[in-house]
Amino acid sequence: MKKIDFKKELNKEQYGVVTAGNGPHLVLAGAGSGKTRTLVYRAAWLIEQGVRPEKILLLTFTNKAANEMIERVRKLLSIKNNDKFPLWGGTFHSVANRLLRIYGKQIGIQSDFTILDRDDSDKLFKTIGKELFKNISAKNKPAPALLRETISFANNSKISIEESLEHKFPEWLPLLAYFEKVATEYKRRKKESNVLDFDDLLLEWKVLTAHPDVAKIFAKKWEYVLVDEYQDTNVIQAEIIFNLSREHKNILAVGDDAQSIYSFRAADIRNILEFPDKFKNCQLHKLETNYRSTPEILNLANQIIADNGNQFKKNLKAVKDSHTRPELVALRSNLEEAWFVADRVDQLLDRGMNAKGIAVLFRAAHHSQALEMELNKRGIAYEMRGGLRFFERAHVKDVLAYLKVLGNFRDEVAWLRILEMYEGIGPVTAQQLYRRIVEIKDIKELPDSKIELASKAGNSWSKIMEIFTRLIRSEEQNVGKLLNIIINPYGDYLSEKYTDYRQRQDDLDQLVIFASEYEALDLFLHEISLQETFSGREGRQEDGGNIVLSTIHQAKGLEWDAVFVISMTDQSFPHPLCVREEEKEEERRLFYVAATRAEKYLYLTYPLSMFRYDGHKSLKASPFIVDLDSNLFQHNELSRGVTYASDGVEYVVDEDYKESDDNGFLPDASDW
């Protein structure tokens, strides 16, 4: 095994964390301080010290982050690809998923469930809402997502539905009784369907870690627990961590309170603030050197966050050389904004920058629409993150529903989804059918069941039975081949329902390729609901990769040479629904996260008007921008007025703007 020169490869702060002894540690890591690097080296150091890799548990915010870290540890230790390397980890949810299946049986909790993702939860809430809210007028009916959010928030922060409702949607408090009724029924239906939703995964894992027998097994299993992005954990997750490290106390939590952006999902900043109280003899480390950004970008970021009251004081220092200041640009409309960004991207690419070094970030997924059209028009390849993910697309969910039923016969949401696709079967008939279907003991008896329906619906039912008969009778193990049985007849439905069916068919082809890697249906089903990275349409991969379009939330932890933050208007940032002071502070932290993604070039843009279905709307700069000292920017277009011409070619109207182009704030090829 190669010896790593930890002292040489890390700075003093990082070295302190990496070589920290046993016991609880809290690491307050600023943006760009090499947090991931530090965790990777920590794992490598432990292994060099003789800790077996399988004794380390790595908990991260995405599975992708975990996989990348593990790869880096492997490389660092020069472990060959085909050598076994049992270090593992992932998100709380995916780890919970695996553990519940293994250890659930031991203490008598569900272990053969399928997973209900967000969309499925909404479907179930919708069904239940319709049943229970029948006598309430349409306008006064809470949407399924609203029910789900309220109940989920209560679960994840250990508060009552009433408190949750008061916090999230106080205007709905008069309907409290209904929320509670729906919550009870939702729980019952999940149990009947043998499914767990995202909340259940955490809650059940917590039950598992609290059980004396299992707790002992876990304490032995992992001697070291490393948790990344600790600022975005919720109360349940903090309890899980506490239980996991109860015996050995070897917990290392890394986080940045200034980057806490998930409180809508019950992430609780108190987890970090109160960590030292909860874990006695905890050592506190700080990583305050910023390796990512230029001093100009860091200055801006520091001022963005300075106004926030509730935070650990950190003093981030830049080590990079001075470069140009961030640029602030006002455009006349969202279309011009798209042209501007596309032009700039073109220029950056022309001058030799790698496409994968460029990202465009925004507050909400739909802010990218105009830009996407413009990039498509110009043939600039991009990768879209945020918004609807692959496994959430309607057609993908449609075909997967058959597999879900095959894997878990009682899955109500999957059954309703299938049934309602067919002619003559609507919500009512589907529900009746489902009730009769679950009376059957085993899926193998389904083809022989005597369920019959009148004319049109009857025809549909035999079509459904035909597919299931083929699925059940086929001895096929390969999931790709199973999928083909479904996709062949589904194709007709697809082309009938969607005008863009060609593209959707492509998605399904991708899905078959992905599924062909799996020889066991169970494993496939378990993984897809928690898979956040597979994007389906990979597109043409250009040599230098693709530029990235992403919501700010999904950009967490990532970095690029050049970052555009678009749609920085008063109507989108902070989001207008954020009224409470603490909500505004979180929005400011979100802005901070966006700005600190940039290494060298940062552009903030905002349109002064927006075209919408109902005409056009006037916009102003985000108050967050107005608050900032204009000297921080290369240009302050606020005081200068409109800059961009709409023909999409002659875009430099403002003289200063042109001049500055020559000042070198646009990179030369020699810059990288």
Next chain:
DNA sequence: AGATTTACTATTTTT
């Protein structure tokens, strides 16, 4: 009664 079509409206962030 229940399915299907049509018209309308409102748009956060997600493991």
Next chain:
DNA sequence: TAGTAAATCT
């Protein structure tokens, strides 16, 4: 665009 509600079919 996507989800919902009213209007119209079967």
